[in-house]
Amino acid sequence: MTLSRRNFIKQSGLALTFTVAGKTMLLTPRQARAGNIPFAVLTPEEVSALETICDHLLPGARENGVAHFVDQQLTVDPNDSLLFIKYFNVEPPHVDFYKSALKEINLLSESIYGKGITAIDKAEAEKLIETLRDGKAADWNGPPSPLAYHILRNDAVDVVYGTMEGFEALDIPYLAHITPPRTW
Amino acid sequence: MGKAEKVDVVIVGCGAAGSVYAAIFAEAGKRVLALEKGPGRKLTDLYSSQIWARRLKWGAPHVFEEGKDSIWYNFNAGHGYGGAAIHHYGVWPRYHPEDLQERTLYGKGLDWPVEYDQIRHYYDQVQEDVGMSGDAEKEIWRPPGAPYPLPPLPVFEHGNILAKGFTALDMHTSPIPVAILSQDYKGRPACIYDSWCDAGCPTGALANPLVEYFPRATQAGAVMQSDSYVSRVLLDRQGTRATGVEYFDGKGERHEQPADAVVIAAFTVENSRILLNSANDKHAGGLGNSSGALGQYLMSHPAVTIFGMFREDTRCYLGITGGQLFNQDPFAKEKNKDAFGSRQWEIGLGTKPNDLLGIAMSRADLFGDDLHKFVKQGSRHLGVMVGVCECLPDKTNRIELSNKQDKFGMPLARVTFNLDDNGRGLWHQAAEEGLEIFKAAGATEAWHSPPGGQHIMGGTIMGKDRETSVTNEYAQLHDVPNVIIGGPSVFPTASCVNSTFMAHAVAMRSAQHIAKHWNQLIIAL
Ligand SMILES: Cc1cc2nc3c(=O)[nH]c(=O)nc-3n(C[C@H](O)[C@H](O)[C@H](O)COP(=O)(O)OP(=O)(O)OC[C@H]3O[C@@H](n4cnc5c(N)ncnc54)[C@H](O)[C@@H]3O)c2cc1C
Ligand code: SF4
Numbered sequence: 001m002t003l004s005r006r007n008f009i010k011q012s013g014l015a016l017t018f019t020v021a022g023k024t025m026l027l028t029p030r031q032a033r034a035g036n037i038p039f040a041v042l043t044p045e046e047v048s049a050l051e052t053i054c055d056h057l058l059p060g061a062r063e064n065g066v067a068h069f070v071d072q073q074l075t076v077d078p079n080d081s082l083l084f085i086k087y088f089n090v091e092p093p094h095v096d097f098y099k100s101a102l103k104e105i106n107l108l109s110e111s112i113y114g115k116g117i118t119a120i121d122k123a124e125a126e127k128l129i130e131t132l133r134d135g136k137a138a139d140w141n142g143p144p145s146p147l148a149y150h151i152l153r154n155d156a157v158d159v160v161y162g163t164m165e166g167f168e169a170l171d172i173p174y175l176a177h178i179t180p181p182r183t184w
Numbered sequence: 185m186g187k188a189e190k191v192d193v194v195i196v197g198c199g200a201a202g203s204v205y206a207a208i209f210a211e212a213g214k215r216v217l218a219l220e221k222g223p224g225r226k227l228t229d230l231y232s233s234q235i236w237a238r239r240l241k242w243g244a245p246h247v248f249e250e251g252k253d254s255i256w257y258n259f260n261a262g263h264g265y266g267g268a269a270i271h272h273y274g275v276w277p278r279y280h281p282e283d284l285q286e287r288t289l290y291g292k293g294l295d296w297p298v299e300y301d302q303i304r305h306y307y308d309q310v311q312e313d314v315g316m317s318g319d320a321e322k323e324i325w326r327p328p329g330a331p332y333p334l335p336p337l338p339v340f341e342h343g344n345i346l347a348k349g350f351t352a353l354d355m356h357t358s359p360i361p362v363a364i365l366s367q368d369y370k371g372r373p374a375c376i377y378d379s380w381c382d383a384g385c386p387t388g389a390l391a392n393p394l395v396e397y398f399p400r401a402t403q404a405g406a407v408m409q410s411d412s413y414v415s416r417v418l419l420d421r422q423g424t425r426a427t428g429v430e431y432f433d434g435k436g437e438r439h440e441q442p443a444d445a446v447v448i449a450a451f452t453v454e455n456s457r458i459l460l461n462s463a464n465d466k467h468a469g470g471l472g473n474s475s476g477a478l479g480q481y482l483m484s485h486p487a488v489t490i491f492g493m494f495r496e497d498t499r500c501y502l503g504i505t506g507g508q509l510f511n512q513d514p515f516a517k518e519k520n521k522d523a524f525g526s527r528q529w530e531i532g533l534g535t536k537p538n539d540l541l542g543i544a545m546s547r548a549d550l551f552g553d554d555l556h557k558f559v560k561q562g563s564r565h566l567g568v569m570v571g572v573c574e575c576l577p578d579k580t581n582r583i584e585l586s587n588k589q590d591k592f593g594m595p596l597a598r599v600t601f602n603l604d605d606n607g608r609g610l611w612h613q614a615a616e617e618g619l620e621i622f623k624a625a626g627a628t629e630a631w632h633s634p635p636g637g638q639h640i641m642g643g644t645i646m647g648k649d650r651e652t653s654v655t656n657e658y659a660q661l662h663d664v665p666n667v668i669i670g671g672p673s674v675f676p677t678a679s680c681v682n683s684t685f686m687a688h689a690v691a692m693r694s695a696q697h698i699a700k701h702w703n704q705l706i707i708a709l
Contacts, residue, residue: 057551079222079243079263082235087259087540089249122552129551153551154538161559162235162538170537170563172501175378176232177386 029065029072029159039071041095047071049102052118054156056125057149061156069159070098084154088147097143101152104142105132111139191215194429194443196414196458199267200684201670201691202449203397208695209447210404214702217407217441219431221450222264224410227394230270230384234539237383240264240271245590247453248598251581255484255601256637259540261451265410266393268451269684271384273506274363274391275530276316276685278307278327280515283526283679290517292524293576294481294676297648297657298693304329306689314391314688315369318361325512326361334366337375342498343508343532346567349625350511350531357531360510363391363685379534381505382541390504412439415594416462417446417667423466425709426667432592445698445706449670449691452482456583456643456673457597459654459661472644472654472661479583481645483575483678484637486603486611489533490618491546492567492627500535500543500566507569508532514617515680517574523609525574526680529618533568546633567627571614572638574680575607583643603635610680611635639683641672658694658705666706668694 027035039047047067054061073083078092085094108131109117113124120128131137132145142148160166167174193209195202198220210216230240242261249257262268281300286293308330318332336359339347350357364381365374375389388395402408411434418428418440428442448455456479460470470478507530514520514527537543543562550558581602585595603611615632622630647653650662659674661667670691672683698705 058555059553060556077243078246080239081243082238084238084540086238086241086243087256089247089254089257091246091248092244126552133549133551150548153548153555154545157538157542157544157555157559158235161544162233166537170560172537172563174232175380175501177378177380178228178231179233 029069030063031065032068033063033065037068039067040075042067042071042074042098046099046102048118049106049116050098050152053102053105054152056122056129057153058156058160060160064159066155066159070155074098084158085151088151090143097151100142101148104137104140104145105148108132108137108140188439188441190428190442190444191217192443193217193445193447194219194441195447195449196429197221197267197448197450197454197670198265198393198398198408199262199449199451199671200269200393201687202267202447203393203401204688204691205447205449205668205670205695206401206406206408207397207404208692209699210401210406212699214699216401216405217409217443218401219412219414219429219441220265220408220410221413222410224408225265225270225394227386227388230386232378232380232383234383234536234542237271237539240384245596248586248588248596249601250598251600251602253601253603253635254637255482255599255640257453257599257640260638260640261453265398265408266384270392270394271382272392272684273381273504275360275506275682276363277361277510277512277528277681278329279303279679279681279686280325280327280526282517283677283681286677290524294645294647296676297646300327303686303689303693306692307685310685310688310692314363314396315365315372316361316363317359317366319359322358323361323510324356324358325515332361334369337362337364337366337504337508338377339508339532340377340499340503341496342500342503342567345494345496345498346531346569346621346625347509349621349623352624353621355511355513355621357509357511360507360530362504362506364504365389375504377503379501379503379505379536381534382539414450414458415592416458417448417471419462419464419466419471419664423464424664426664436591445666445668447668447670451671452640452643452673453583453597453599455669455671457585459644460585461594467663472663472667474663475651475653477579477645477652478654479643480579480581481577481642481676482581482583482599482601483577483641483675484601485575485639485678485680486573486607487636487638488571488611488615488618489541489546489633489636490569490571490615490622490630491632492622492625492630493561494565494567494625494627497564498567499564500568501563503532503534505534506530514613520610520613523606523613525576525606525610527571527573527610527614528680529569529571531569533570535566535568537563567622567625569618571618572680572682573607573610573614575678576604577642577645577677578604581642639672639678641675641678641683644669644673645676646674647676658697659690660698660705666709668698
């Protein structure tokens with residue numbers, strides 16, 4: 001079945017509203033990334049760190065716009081949030097959690113490899129992620145590192161597999177009753 | 185500040201219990217206003233997506249969780265019309281008679297102020313109202329009651345594969361008892377088994393509050409009002425009767441709503457929080473707290489999810505989220521070795537790739553290419569079931585006020601929950617037994633989740649003795665009887681059984697009784 005762009009966004013299950021220069025646009029995180037839509041709360045360094053770690057956690061997360069998804073969701077009321085972090089006993093605003101976790105991940109990378117998270121290779125990233133996951137990071141001053149691992153990993157899973165495209169990649173039917181609306 | 189026209193009943197929360205109270209009181213001719221803190225949702229607002237489903241979950245005000253174990257508050261609670269029940273899974277077994285008399289029969293836990301026979305009629309009434317599906321005969325553990333109005337849901341590959349494991353170990357399975365339609369019923373369509381229940385069923389196949397009691401309430405004249413956050417109960421000068429509630433609207437404006445009776449049905453933690461926040465000079469420790477039991481006996485079912493990979497195509501993304509088959513073989517409370525309490529299995533849960541209970545999370549240790557490989561394989565071959573265990577009431581598990589406040593200056597809730605040796609023991613037994621079952625079913629590998637918490641109960645428990653409980657058998661505060669409590673917060677014991685069917689039955693019994701004896705129980709206080 002061929003989908004029009006509008007229908008595709010509607011059916012992808014993850015269309016977000018981005019406001020740029022007073023203009024509201026409906027885009028998937030992937031399109032927001034491709035279109036260089038500015039970020040609302042994350043700095044360029046944080047965006048790079050988030051994209052890098054998430055792409056190591058689940059390749060494809062960067063391209064699927066994980067940073068735009070997280071950034072946009074960090075601007076909404078905690079009751080309306082679509083982020084996985086919502087389930088955990090983390091007091092909002094969740095932006096503090098992300099900023100602190102990303103900062104510590106970068107510091108950890110520097111302390112182990114002498115370079116930031118965006119400069120390490122796949123094998124180095126794997127070791128770093130295991131350290132995070134197993135709570136073995138020395139001098140870690142952020143939120144518990146296994147929790148940071150879970151949250152970032154599941155953000156990556158959301159944008160890669162939580163959409164109609166993701167189901168299609170897995171070759172399983174989506175079977176939506178009602179697909180999310182264009183705006184929200 | 186606005187002071188509105190007085191109503192007969194003001195209800196706090198438009199979820200499962202609040203909707204039952206609203207329907208029964210409105211149908212009895214009472215003027216009912218139900219105030220809901222969240223948005224005013226319709227069935228058509230329920231989108232099939234595990235990501236969008238999170239809008240339905242609790243986000244604020246924050247609940248601080250302390251203690252060794254989590255009650256997973258934000259996951260288990262909801263907000264907006266329908267409450268947590270709008271995206272609940274509709275698994276509705278009955279409590280067993282012995283669950284209500286644990287202290288008398290076993291010297292453990294607590295007794296309810298009512299026995300099963302006094303609840304049975306309301307179970308029968310509710311199952312008829314909402315249209316339950318199941319097979320009363322095959323459900324060999326089922327307590328006495330009318331047969332289900334609808335035949336059971338069909339069992340697909342996932343259920344059939346896992347059932348082989350139970351059979352091999354001489355264990356029994358039955359169709360799962362659910363508040364989901366196997367056939368069209370009262371103008372509502374039958375389930376189509378796409379497993380989007382966790383995101384909220386928009387067709388009306390699953391009996392969430394918007395399907396039965398909420399519309400009945402509005403048809404009978406009840407007014408449901410969204411974006412109305414109740415902060416406390418207001419009292420007369422003597423402190424002997426409630427005069428209404430204080431609430432804040434979506435713009436932050438304060439209102440007082442006068443009423444003859446107040447029903448607090450804001451789910452377990454908020455119920456206690458609102459009462460604690462209603463303290464005044466006559467009720468210094470919180471409203472309804474002369475016993476000191478307010479906030480105590482918080483309970484949550486320890487749950488273990490068993491996962492396994494099978495050669496067969498399980499099509500685990502189909503069915504209903506809550507499972508296809510059911511087992512209560514390990515229910516007998518004294519037969520579980522080294523730990524007292526009941527256990528049950530919900531078998532063949534519909535599972536999507538993402539989210540807390542999704543395929544990717546079942547192996548939370550995997551990442552990178554390994555995670556891709558695993559999710560791909562799991563989407564076709566994963567088997568999933570959940571073991572739910574009893575949690576005994578313990579007064580040290582409790583809801584209290586934090587020293588932090590919400591934006592209106594009301595203290596937030598803080599909960600302390602430590603699972604005791606019984607709960608932990610039952611959980612370990614379930615984990616062990618579940619792996620055996622999966623191996624017997626032919627799983628090529630099987631593993632289990634860490635401890636999770638399902639359903640939240642207690643805090644405003646009912647009891648005969650006002651020295652040790654918060655409400656009487658009709659869920660009225662002993663201290664201020666025109667305040668009535670709705671939901672599983674009034675349960676004195678947890679059983680291992682999902683709580684919502686019982687919450688409906690208890691609410692219906694209380695509402696019908698209070699409506700019938702209105703003048704005596706409410707007006708002449
Ligand atoms: C994912 C999930 C699956 C579940 N599956 C099952 C199952 O299969 N079987 C089962 O038996 N149970 C299940 N449950 C549990 C079930 O949802 C609850 O037991 C039930 O909803 C509790 O009913 P309640 O009326 O006490 O609370 P709710 O239904 O949550 O309603 C409470 C309402 O009060 C509102 N409120 C809270 N505070 C305030 C305030 N201050 N002012 C105004 N309004 C307020 C809330 O926003 C909410 O709408 C499940 C729950 C979840 C989350
Ligand atoms: S599986 Fe059935 S009950 Fe669940 S959402 Fe679909 S139609 Fe509704």
